[in-house]
Amino acid sequence: MSDIAENVAWIEVGKIDDIPQLGSRVVKRAEGDIAVFRNSENEIFALLNRCPHRGGPLSEGIVYGKTVTCPMHNWCLGLRNGEAIAPDEGCAPTYPIKIEGEKVFLSLQQSNECDGWTD
Amino acid sequence: MREKLILIGNGMAGMRTLEELLKLDSDMYDITVFGTEPYPNYNRILLSPVLAGEKTIDDIILNSREWYAENNIELHTDSTVSEINRVKRTIKTDAGVEFNYDRLLVATGSSPFIIPVPGHDLDGVIGFRNIADVDAMIQSSKDYKKATVIGGGLLGLEAANGLMIQGMDVTVVHLLDSLMERQLDPPASDLLKTSLMEKGLNFLMEAQTAEIIGDQRVEKVKFSDGSELDTDLVVMAVGIRPNIELAEKAGLYCERGLLVSDTMQTFDPRIYAVGECVQHRGNTYGLVAPLFEQAKVCANHLATLGYGRYEGSVTATKLKVTGIDLFSAGNFNGDEDTEEIIFQDPKAGVYKRLVLRDNKLEGAVLYGDTIDGAWFFQLMREGTDISDIRRQLLFGQAHLGNSGHGGESTAASMSDDAQVCDCNGITKGEIVAAITSKGLFTLDDVKAHTKAAASCGSCAGLVEQLLESTLGGDYTTPENKPVCKCTDFTHDQVRAVIRNQKLTSIRALFDYMEWRNPDGCHICRPALNYYLISSWPEEAVDDPQSRFINERAHGNIQKDGTFSVIPRIWGGKTTPDELRVIADAAEKFDAGEVHITGGQRINLLGIKKEALPEMWDFLSERGLVSGHAYGKALRTVKTCVGSAWCRFGTQDSTQMGIDLEKLSWGSWMPHKFKMAVSGCPRNCAEATIKDFGVVAIESGWELHVGGNGGVKVRATDMLCRVRTAEEVEEYVAAFIQLYREEAHYLERTAPWVERVGLGYVKERILEDEAGRKALQKRFLISQSIFQNDPWKARAKGESAHEFMPLKIIGA
Ligand code: SRM
Ligand SMILES: Cc1cc2nc3c(=O)[nH]c(=O)nc-3n(C[C@H](O)[C@H](O)[C@H](O)COP(=O)(O)OP(=O)(O)OC[C@H]3O[C@@H](n4cnc5c(N)ncnc54)[C@H](O)[C@@H]3O)c2cc1C
Ligand code: SF4
Ligand code: FES
16 A cells, blocks of 8 residues: 555545444445445455456445455455455455545555456 | 474375365465375375276376475475484484474375285285275286285275276175175175176175285185185285374374374374374274364364364265265164164165164165265264154155255266256356366365355255265265354354353454454354344344345345335235335335235335435335345245135134234344245145244144245144134244244254254244243343334434445545
8 A cells, every 4th residue: 555656646535433344335436436444453445346256236245354255146355455265266456545543545546457347 | 483294194184184274374384295105195085986997097186296386385205204203303204314393293094904814925916005006906907817806895896896897807705795794784785796796796705815826926816715716916905904103113102093182183292193094082984084074173273273173973985886876874783772764676776774763863774776875974963853754764855745856866867067056057067077176075165166056055965966976985064064164163052152151242252262263254243143132132232244235234235236125014914005105115216116025015126225214214204114025034924814805714814914923023033034824724825835834724723834935845844733812922932932042044944943853843832831931031022122123223313324425426
């Protein structure tokens, strides 16, 4: 996260406590919603809200450790890198997050190389 | 610095232990493996199909050299360990090189027992244990004609069959008068001998080998009665001896095998042992299923998780000779306290014998028709009470009542492109390929790698059969499954701890039971949340983040991410006003579709998540509450019109349905729970496929339990007849509570009743009046807390964040 250039545009999306622990909230936008997750260690992650399997809404999944399980057919994705956990194969785009005090900032510049789910 | 772990014996049990260990913790140890054989780890079981020309050596390699490298395991093949120095904590190889260890795992397997008669060391006298033996046999079949196999057990017969297929003229010599006497009773043994003779094998029974005669190479076998047999090859398959010389030399305590505790430790706590070389609680094992169980426990302790226990195994056997179906498990001989059920059709080559003790299956021998072997084995291991299915037992699972087991007997005969898992579209060919290429051994492995049986599970039986037919006797169903990969504890154990320790939160439970993953996973969390709130309704706090989305958002998520809304329609009876409210809601909130459900109510589909609270507010203001169509909870109570209108109706079934729904709505359950009330035995409300069904009769009510109309249809069992409405409510409440307290999460009443037995349910509900009333009381206490409308609560603002985006960009 720290190696993101300083000139990226950060968008303030809310406070850490707006997101439930082991849960997620959605940032809506025309190009596809972004799911912002918070785990039990208060780490925050952002993934495109579309499961690489069939586009399921990852924000509705169960979160544990650094993993989310998609509510549709139980694929498990790493929150850090968006990669599906074996034996499943695929990935979801990830986005940088910056925390300042209580505030959570999101950048819309995708941070991994992943095409994500295509219908 | 990481600790050093050394494995002696690059075979099936030792390597399985390492695989399990890597799964638990992949960088805890620097691992080094020594193996006498020149190959990486291979599937020894499949040597028989290799000998029979059905598979090649490449097919049976389990872990390639690349795999060892990828996992940072140093592999020394062709390298025998000749010494263990427990004081210096070193081992020494036959090449004289020394390595030191922090922990040592001994898995040296066993060796074929070679009868020490004169001539046993001649060329052409071998055992059947490893690739070298198979190579020697295949080479002999090219150069020579006649083979003798000494030993008519499992291994001997597989060797004989293979050699015969390789073109040799084979005689099996056996000391006793019946083959495979340790797995078969005499009738099954005779059938086996007849079919093997038809295939072309020769037998010499009750013959004791006295001497092997030859110059350089074997030429004759001589027996104790003086007779002789010409031969070019002798395969000794009379038994195995655990390889314990190395351990004995190191001063580790050995009897028949190397002694280990329930944690797979030898008397030196730094030294672990698994596999055929060990002796556990007086037993040694020669099949992989128990060895894999040992491996799991051992890995758990190597990873210092420290709570697995190995407590011994029941084993089952199958003979891997193509065209011969044979299955044997447990105590199949019986004694004066056991009963037997026997089916015999010698002409058709079918023989089945089941041994029962106190209405539980204790042993089974099947010949010619082994379709139900896996099922019988499961009944045995789980100790299921079979009194209710006794009459059909012998005919197998497919003949149990109305259950839709179609297709189970077809696994073997299915074509490769036939679809096995209809949910995920997985074919038989794909499953078999995954089993062989990825070295899968259990149903869970297959689920994880192929997703077959990972969804609705109705094809699990078929997948188990494919595992069986692909792996042979190497396949087992775990007895009491752990809740998930985060723990080794079973559902029942977790529940007992929650109750006895009065745990009221998931965190407390994770700490107390030393959960492997700090937050658990999507499998255990919903189960644990349910166990907590059902055990301590007044104390435990519900954890929304541990509920599946449907229960968290109180609607069913649809494939496009929208939700469905199904209001409760009490007992299926509605009014024009109620319908008008639903119609208004459908228009106001833009329902994409209005659907009359299979449960006598109306489904409004395609509702956006953000709109849910407002829509619920609209409905709740007008008297409608959540139908819980999304929950592991009470669903619908379906009714017919009954005596109010119907010319056959004997009681007011509609009112009874409404009363039962008012009694039980809102209660969380292990799985969904459905009821129905019919006004007469014509049963228009289909009460006999519900979890609890009520059928009105002239004199009162007939109560039915354990029905299911979904994936696997099961008609209910009749519980009893009662006279009054109060009694119906008492029995319903008690049954629901018993189910809530004792069934496993995601187990519907049908499989639960089958597991515990109707007899047990009757004992608790019918015979124990005080117990029944206590169950009812506990149910009512729970209802006093949970019977409230979640929609209304959310319309008033509860969990508001759940329904609102964090932010809208570009708005
Ligand atoms: C809506 C409805 C279909 C309809 O339009 O008629 C329905 C819809 C679903 N059913 Fe059903 N079932 C519906 C009546 C039934 C019935 C008929 C009945 O209840 O009389 C059955 C067979 C009876 C039974 O359960 O024994 C039925 C057996 C199943 C099963 C198989 C359950 C089993 O134990 O075998 C599943 C899968 C599961 O639960 O894992 C399932 C699962 C589902 C799910 C939840 C699938 C899912 O996970 O998304 C569907 C949700 C759709 C939605 O979003 O609303 N549904 N489902 C019915 C709602 C009834 C209601 O008013 O609440
Ligand atoms: C032909 C055949 C068919 C079988 N069929 C079935 C079946 O259908 N179902 C079933 O469940 N089981 C079957 N088995 C039994 C099953 O293969 C064994 O139970 C299993 O392989 C035992 O595992 P293990 O790790 O204890 O021993 P092994 O797999 O034998 O591994 C031990 C390894 O340790 C090596 N070793 C020994 N001493 C040393 C040393 N000092 N230094 C270095 N290395 C050493 C050995 O060379 C060997 O490679 C069959 C066995 C055979 C031979
Ligand atoms: S039968 Fe039930 S689960 Fe299947 S598609 Fe229809 S509603 Fe969905
Ligand atoms: S859409 Fe996520 S698992 Fe299928």
